[in-house]
Amino acid sequence: MMPLWPSCPQGGYYSHSPKTPGVASVSSETVQETSVRADDSIDPAFDWLKIARLMLTSRAIDRIEENELVPQKKVLYQFSARGHDLAQILLGSLLNHPHDATSGYYRSRPLLLAIGLSIEDAFAGPLARSGGFSDGRDIGVVFNLPSAGGATVLPMCGGVGAQYTPVAGWAQAIRYHAEQLGDDGYKGAIGAALGGDASVATNGFWSALTMATTLKLPMLFYIEDNAYGISTPSTMQTPGANIAQNLESFENLQVLDGDGTAPAAAAGLIRQAVDHVRGGAGPALLRLSVPRLAGHSAQDTQAYKSARIIADEESRDPLPKLRDYLIPASIDEDAWKKLEREVEQEVADALEAALARAQPDPATIERHVFCETGADGKPEIQRQGGLAVSGHVFPESGEQAEPEPTRINMLTAIRRTLEFELASNPKLAVFGEDVGPKGGVHAATMGLQEKFGVNRVFDTSLSEEGIIGRAVGMAIAGLMPVPEIQFRKYADPATEQLNDCGTMRWRTNNRFAAPIVVRIPGGFFKCGDPWHSQTNEVQWAHGIGWQVAVPSNAEDATGLLRAALRGNDPTIFFEHRSMLDDAWARRPYPGDKYVLPFGKAKITRPGTDLTVVTWGAMVPRCETAADQVDGSVEVIDLRTMMPWDKKAILESVARTRRCLVVHEDNMTAGFGAEIVATVVSESFFDLDAPVERLAMPDIPSPHNSLLMHAVVPDVAGIARKMTELLEC
Ligand SMILES: Cc1ncc(C[n+]2csc(CCOP(=O)(O)OP(=O)(O)O)c2C)c(N)n1
Known part of the structure; x- marks a missing residue:
């Protein structure tokens, strides 16, 4: 007989044996004892009426989209969150620290509603109407929300797994703000990344997991396991189909696992996971089993599921469970019905308002690829990300070089520029493979860790996706990250993050930007080879949203690097290997004020x-x-x-x-x-x-x-x- 649940044959909790003493994971038994309120009494950590309202709201939006807007072809991409919704709303309601951040994926709208997305915007995105999170530019299901005093929702991406490393970067930035910049306001903040069971097979997931566990970052991995990635069962994504079980022995990781549809149990586990991370004990991974109560997307007929599986999924719907949990302890039957009616009206009004919104203006579609200057002559700064938002003031600069008497090579010029900018900008951090005590394999960061400390100049794990994704998260958290990619070809594993970074300003219609400066040595040296020696700088000129510098000498390298480090757009700074110590490229250091604007041949x-x-x-x-x-x-x-x-x-x-x-x-x-x-x-x-x-x-x-x-x-x-x- 075919198992009902490829990932969970019992259809219930997985039982874990605790790992290292003192870092015990939560077994199903522990869950029963400490988290599931045996009598199903109401968990006071949550505002359940608000949760019920949000749950009904999310359901109503999905229902209208599925039954009306998709058939009418007004919504072209629909990813129902039915089944995933309750647990996401519970999680969202706990992300209430002003410096919390989260990111998710196309099925994360319930979380967004809990964090503050308006119902009108929730409709307007998928309807591709003007305003909202992208002004009709991005697929309507990958949201973002700049902080309005509460949690930030980092811009989500279409690429599965792309959400993880930027959240890890945000988590590292929390620590940077608290410990390096002494901002106590960041204490207790966390980053939470949401992903499906298939997302745990991606590079991004493993890269972020390595970062979070090696650095003990305040990060929550929240895995919504609906047993399928479109039609592929989770047995293909992780051996045995349960990521929590597999990660039992992962060092520095609290692992929790349970049912995401049972209100008391889910609430307890989510609270436990959030408390663990908030308490500073390091990262946690919470896997919640949830049913996907619709096809993967509106186009998906679910022909690969048997009628029995679909019936079983329906029997696990969290909405009736929530109703039963709250009636009569928190709310009586009439009040529930009244709530339903109120929500119905509110959602109908919001839909009307969203439909009444204008179509986006095609005349504006080329705007906001880079930071633009407004009619008043001032830059039109994004709402979140980078230094410009906080009005950061840099030391004086000018285009007039003040050359020193002796010439230095391009490598020294780069190092001196980094050194001056590190000294004068406490929000700037330099990192990459071997850039710490060794000073980088090209020696561009030699001595910088000694001078500025391990928080500001540091080695990373060997994951370019992690290096760039981390930089993106740190930039959105208000820092100036300066990652080094060791050699040009090794930027390839970071392609997704580089792409998503470059397009961020455009696809969020100038709400977010992640100005980072990526230093990449490459080109031929004494010999060539397919790995260290290519240039392929055109890749970023063709990509969207990147400034690209290709300096040939020490003076230009100084001026362009400084311009990039003080700029408000992401930059690829290409360091030609054979010019780093080339005699022709040696020039007098043009001074600590020297800036060379981009676009001047x-x-x-x-x-x-x-x-x-x-x-x-x-x-x-x-x-x-x-x-x-x-x-x-x-x-x-x-x-x-x-x-x-x-x-x-x-x-x-x-x-x-x-x-x-x-x-x-x-x-x-x-x-x-x-x-x-x-x-x-x-x-x-x-x-x-x-x-x-x-x-x-x-x-x-x-x-x-x-x-x-x-x-x-x-x-x-x-x-x-x-x-x-x-x-x-
Ligand atoms: C990198 C990447 N590869 C493939 C896809 C196409 N795709 C979209 S969703 C999906 C399945 C993801 O499943 P899961 O992470 O379990 O989330 P769920 O949809 O089940 O909630 C795939 C293969 C994609 N968006 N991104």
Whole structure:
């Protein structure tokens, strides 16, 4: 006979044996003793009438969407929370510390209602109407809520598992605010991440779990186990289908497990989990078994479930259980009916208001990719995230370099800039793999931990998703995180978090932003290889919401890094490995005030017959090649790729009438393609020759130095190409 519950054959509690003495997990027996009120008497830790109201509200919204708005095609994505709702509302009602934060996923609306989402906004999101959490930009089920004096709901994402590491970052920021910045107001605050049973198979879950347990962060992992990830049973996500059981022996983790539909039991477990984390004893994982009382989404027919399973799920509906729990002890039959009527009316009114909202204005759709300047000349600052929100005041800065007499290499320039900014900005933290006592594998952070302490300059676990997700959570909590990715290729595991960070301002319609500065060394060095030596900086220029710096020398690196660290948008700061100690790249340190704004290319060698646009390690090669050819070549160092200085390039091409772009990144769809397309489109009638590119062929960087030199553009090859164009 097919088991009713792939994850829970008994359909009840899992029994755990306590692990290490003193860090006992809650067994089903313990739950019975300490949390489930044997007589089912009313748990005084909760405002049950409020919970009942929220529960009825959530049900009414789901019902209207499922029965009316989806069939009418007014709502296109619907993920019913029926079955998950009671436990989420109980959890939401306990997230009442002003510095609590939570994040969840597409089924988390009941939690949001408990935290303060208005019913009108709850409808308006899925209806894709104007206003609300994204102004119709994001899928209507992944909410966010800036703190209105209470918990923050970090912007949720469509990617399953993406919610975990930013919450861990927030939890680390709680500690930073309390211990490093001495803000007692953060004491007792927690981060809570909600996820389904399938989400525990994601990288994000494990990355955050490692962070939370190694650092003993105040973080709650709240797992809503409905036994399915769409149609895939939880046996495929975790061995034995119970994540709580599997994590029994995980060090520094309180594990709780139980029924998310039984009001008294669920309330007790949720309270216990929250109290544990709030009390400072480290993270907890609470797994609650819940039924999914609808298809995964409105389109899902649940053909993979037997009628018996569906009937069993229906029998576990928490709403009648809540009703039975409260009547007559807390409320009588008539009062319950009255509550139902009131909620019905309130929800109907809210729906009417949501439907009456205008459609979002297409004229505004390109706004808020980056921080914008308003009509009054002031920046339009997001509601939450980064330093600008608190009106942080930086030391004086200027675009005028005050060069020191001696030259330093680019590595030292980066280290000095980090050092000055760490010293002058207590909210700035530098972290990554091996950046602490070792000082980073490139030595950019050498000595910084010694000087600023382990809270501000620290090693992380080896998880790039964790490094970037943590940075996002810390930024939303009002810090300036400066993560290092050890080598360019190793940013790949963080792709999801990088994407979600970049798009945050746009998809939340300027409610949230996570300005972080990600330092990434890469490019060829003495040799190449497919892992440490690629550049592929174009990835972020093509991605949304990232400033991209590609400095070629110590002076520019100082100015651009400082601009990024004091800026209000996320930045990729690309550090070319072979320029870190390159003699050409050594320049006088331009001073602690020096800031170089993004989007200003530099003519490093003026000329009249050919414009060569380049950046990073190709700049000195182009300069040397220009010296060798017969003709006057202008070399332009782009310095930043997003934004990029179109004006400077077009002005130069208008004078020289010829253009060549040289880059180390692969040819196809490299940033050169963007520049060439722009020049051809906007300067076509200025041109006397075809616009050309010189770049790596479409292969990874080869290891053997002979092979590598054969494919990375070199001086001779660049000079040849210059001559070809000059002779056109
Ligand atoms: C990274 C990623 N992979 C795949 C998907 C498509 N997807 C959306 S929901 C889902 C199942 C998630 O199930 P679970 O985490 O158990 O939550 P539930 O829907 O059951 O509440 C999948 C595969 C996605 N959104 N993100």
